[in-house]
Amino acid sequence: MAIPTLFFGGIIVFLLAWNFVVSLENWSLFNPVPKFVGLASYFYLFTQNYFYTSISHTILFTVGLVAVGNILGLLLAALLYFLPNNTQRAVYLSIFIYPMAIPPTATALVWLWLYNPQIGIDWLLLKLHLPSIPWFATPLNTQLALVLVEVWEYTGLAVLFYLASFLSVDRSIIEAARLDGASSINLLFRVLLPNSMNGFIITTALLFLFSFRIFDIPFIMSGSATSPTLMTLVTYIYYLFAYSEYFSVAAALATLVAVIAAIVIIPYALLGLKKWVFRR
Amino acid sequence: MTYKINDGIAFGILGPSGHGKTTLLRLIAGLEIPTDGYVYFDDELMSGPGRIIVEPERRNVAMVFQNWALYPNMTVYDNIAFPLKMAKMSRHEIDRRVREIAEELELTRVLNHYPKELSGGQMQRTALARALVKNPRILLLDEPFSNLDAALRDSARALVRRIQRERKLTTIIVSHDPADIFSITDVAGVIINGKFVQIGSPADIYNTPATTIIATLSGDINLLSAKVVENTALIANLRIPLGKGLINDNEVIIGLRPDEMKLLMEPQDIRGFIDIGKVRVKVSSYTLGVFRIVVSPISDENINIIVVSDEFIEPGREAHLLIKPDKIKIFNKEEKLIYPELKNLITAL
Amino acid sequence: MNSKYVVRVIKYAILQLVVAIFIILWLTPLYAMLVGGFKSNMEAASAPILLLPKQFSTEAYYFDWFGFGTLIGLEFPMIRQLLITIPVALASVVFGSMGAYFFYIQMERRPWVSNIGFSIISLATFLPAQTLTVPLIALTSSIGIYQTYWGLAFAYFIFYLPTSALLMSIFLPVVPNYLIESARLDGARDWSIFWHVIFPLVLPGFLSTLIFVFLMVWQDFFTPLIIATKPSLYMLPVAARQYVGGYAILYNRSFAAGVITSLVPLIIFAFLGRYFIRGLAALGGGAKGI
Numbered sequence: 001m002a003i004p005t006l007f008f009g010g011i012i013v014f015l016l017a018w019n020f021v022v023s024l025e026n027w028s029l030f031n032p033v034p035k036f037v038g039l040a041s042y043f044y045l046f047t048q049n050y051f052y053t054s055i056s057h058t059i060l061f062t063v064g065l066v067a068v069g070n071i072l073g074l075l076l077a078a079l080l081y082f083l084p085n086n087t088q089r090a091v092y093l094s095i096f097i098y099p100m101a102i103p104p105t106a107t108a109l110v111w112l113w114l115y116n117p118q119i120g121i122d123w124l125l126l127k128l129h130l131p132s133i134p135w136f137a138t139p140l141n142t143q144l145a146l147v148l149v150e151v152w153e154y155t156g157l158a159v160l161f162y163l164a165s166f167l168s169v170d171r172s173i174i175e176a177a178r179l180d181g182a183s184s185i186n187l188l189f190r191v192l193l194p195n196s197m198n199g200f201i202i203t204t205a206l207l208f209l210f211s212f213r214i215f216d217i218p219f220i221m222s223g224s225a226t227s228p229t230l231m232t233l234v235t236y237i238y239y240l241f242a243y244s245e246y247f248s249v250a251a252a253l254a255t256l257v258a259v260i261a262a263i264v265i266i267p268y269a270l271l272g273l274k275k276w277v278f279r280r
Numbered sequence: 281m282t283y284k285i286n287d288g289i290a291f292g293i294l295g296p297s298g299h300g301k302t303t304l305l306r307l308i309a310g311l312e313i314p315t316d317g318y319v320y321f322d323d324e325l326m327s328g329p330g331r332i333i334v335e336p337e338r339r340n341v342a343m344v345f346q347n348w349a350l351y352p353n354m355t356v357y358d359n360i361a362f363p364l365k366m367a368k369m370s371r372h373e374i375d376r377r378v379r380e381i382a383e384e385l386e387l388t389r390v391l392n393h394y395p396k397e398l399s400g401g402q403m404q405r406t407a408l409a410r411a412l413v414k415n416p417r418i419l420l421l422d423e424p425f426s427n428l429d430a431a432l433r434d435s436a437r438a439l440v441r442r443i444q445r446e447r448k449l450t451t452i453i454v455s456h457d458p459a460d461i462f463s464i465t466d467v468a469g470v471i472i473n474g475k476f477v478q479i480g481s482p483a484d485i486y487n488t489p490a491t492t493i494i495a496t497l498s499g500d501i502n503l504l505s506a507k508v509v510e511n512t513a514l515i516a517n518l519r520i521p522l523g524k525g526l527i528n529d530n531e532v533i534i535g536l537r538p539d540e541m542k543l544l545m546e547p548q549d550i551r552g553f554i555d556i557g558k559v560r561v562k563v564s565s566y567t568l569g570v571f572r573i574v575v576s577p578i579s580d581e582n583i584n585i586i587v588v589s590d591e592f593i594e595p596g597r598e599a600h601l602l603i604k605p606d607k608i609k610i611f612n613k614e615e616k617l618i619y620p621e622l623k624n625l626i627t628a629l
Numbered sequence: 630m631n632s633k634y635v636v637r638v639i640k641y642a643i644l645q646l647v648v649a650i651f652i653i654l655w656l657t658p659l660y661a662m663l664v665g666g667f668k669s670n671m672e673a674a675s676a677p678i679l680l681l682p683k684q685f686s687t688e689a690y691y692f693d694w695f696g697f698g699t700l701i702g703l704e705f706p707m708i709r710q711l712l713i714t715i716p717v718a719l720a721s722v723v724f725g726s727m728g729a730y731f732f733y734i735q736m737e738r739r740p741w742v743s744n745i746g747f748s749i750i751s752l753a754t755f756l757p758a759q760t761l762t763v764p765l766i767a768l769t770s771s772i773g774i775y776q777t778y779w780g781l782a783f784a785y786f787i788f789y790l791p792t793s794a795l796l797m798s799i800f801l802p803v804v805p806n807y808l809i810e811s812a813r814l815d816g817a818r819d820w821s822i823f824w825h826v827i828f829p830l831v832l833p834g835f836l837s838t839l840i841f842v843f844l845m846v847w848q849d850f851f852t853p854l855i856i857a858t859k860p861s862l863y864m865l866p867v868a869a870r871q872y873v874g875g876y877a878i879l880y881n882r883s884f885a886a887g888v889i890t891s892l893v894p895l896i897i898f899a900f901l902g903r904y905f906i907r908g909l910a911a912l913g914g915g916a917k918g919i
Contacts, residue, residue, distance in 0.1 A: 005728025
């Protein structure tokens, strides 16, 4: 009865292996009969400027989301935790999470408009006599604007897991601390945060993985995969495949990306997820 | 060791928790893989070292779990019918059998209820009905009464005993409560550290426990260190006369069961009892229809002896302690029984 | 006494205010999208996007739904998306549940089987899909399903069937082991145990997984981008991309395209959001209490 799961799970492993084999060849649109060339595709990749720009973008987006998402998520979770009304808390939590249910195509197009210098957010800032923000003025601004979209989309995850950690702290401990005269801030730093290690690990791992694989939003916001401003490692794979048509180089990059992802995923699954699920 | 449980017999397993009682049941059921050794049903090999030969679903073994393991998503009717459905019986036959067993176990009224709507006794009877409905070749009971209110246990035990006798159903029951074993089984075994240490009739285990641990497991018992001087065991001011030449050790442990002693305010001869000295009452408590009195020898407050009495005695009062000399159990310093002799027992100590 | 009470009220008001500000920030993009689609083309191009439409217009929806010139309308992509997403999600979750059950019972019998299985389904869940671009296209081409619905469904299964198995692995332990053992002694084989005992008890988890996977397939932009590039096979997210800014005539239509793509997810989220959130929580091992 596990055959379908094992079959499709097996295909993933098979495809990864195939990817690796292709990466050792010199297959491209111009060279339809590939030969084994060892690590040549990898060396070619390392000579490409786009490789280094896309790495730095991926690092920026990932570090940005993990840092901001964790801090903001923690803050919002604390605010929600202190709301006395359960219904209000649940509704607000859903509002922080709904961006994850919105198709990224829609997300990308709305944010493009919000960043419009005449009629977007800047219009509102102007009305409020605040300095306007030149969202797309420089590549760095554009990249930070993308981090902001990521934050909007994925911070709900952090709120969810921090709030869950807070709520799992025994009610009687909170009440005892309250009786001892602890203020909310004290409660947060002395009682809730020390109990949020799991929340931190889960949030960090998931934000890393979601940000590391983000493709659609930068792809659509920058118009296509050819624009280097928002190019990440995963859009670069697509660029190498669909525009340069160096299939083996795309496969080499894909192999590297898969290895990095696996280094995070497998320990997370076996040491984290599985332990949390099956501790009984 | 090899042990054969005969057909139609009720076999009880006593032992402290965590010493392998439940594991043994699970090995028989096929839920656990033996690391070593074999399980046979008649001459058919069921499990061998490191492997299951006949899967549990094909063994036709029924088990009543400690928490009854009723399927919460099914009604009582569906719970009982489940094993029959799995045996691909006709709908008509299933209905007949379910109603028959429900009638016998007084579940007819609750057939359409879900487990969460049942009382403890009804849940236990449902679990029993589900186990019996498929006419298993072996019935396994894992602490079947421990989740019941004390008041319900006796009737539940009587029910299991009646069913077992009527159907001559080979039954293995595991419990830490000797009352379960004594009320139901023909033969009992004591497991300590995963090994059978004594097997025999429940009465033999109760009367001649091979060690002090078995004595404790098979019922309440006072274990008192005593010095033996001139054929008399001395416990503070208490003097227990022993038969001439019976005991050669200088120090022994005397085992006295609370129900085999009496407290009297005034000295008085009662047939079968001897007066062993004066004690002072420390605490009187009441459980399940009898008073449990904790007393100490007059000359040593630190020794506690529990005695069952049919009347309340005020703490602080002095009384005479009487014992039945033929019921006394004597263990050597290594906590092994030296008197009376082990009878009719298969021991592997 | 009185001043203490006042301080508490002020603190509470500040808390509510700060939370409300974040909530408004979070809802702004949705609001902009909803109002933008109801503006006339002229207004959408020039008026601030956060203002309500002066004149209510559904012209953009008409335009997007039926298409215009070389732009493909969203009508058929929407129907296609529904017809493919529903069975794909359902089958993924049913088969994934069975896989999860298998790994669950192997936990005790053969832990290594369970560990390898768990690693693979986690890898499949979190791996960036782009890493499989080259071999996935090569594989689907070589078995003749590239640029077909079958190829698309096949690719979805590769990613979302293991995802379902992972989520179900997290929901399964609500069924205590002794029920499974009891069912075995009652003569049930794995298949019967799954359908009679496990499935009814994990139904809430099943629903969460189903909703989660449905939304993930619906949002998936990359898989149809590489497998179904023919306009006659456009799935909704790919088709909607035609309407994303940059082209001189697409102001209000761009918002309307966003609304059309998001409509089904938004409705599901509004009514079954609880299940989606539980599905998300499962990615982190369950997050009990939410």
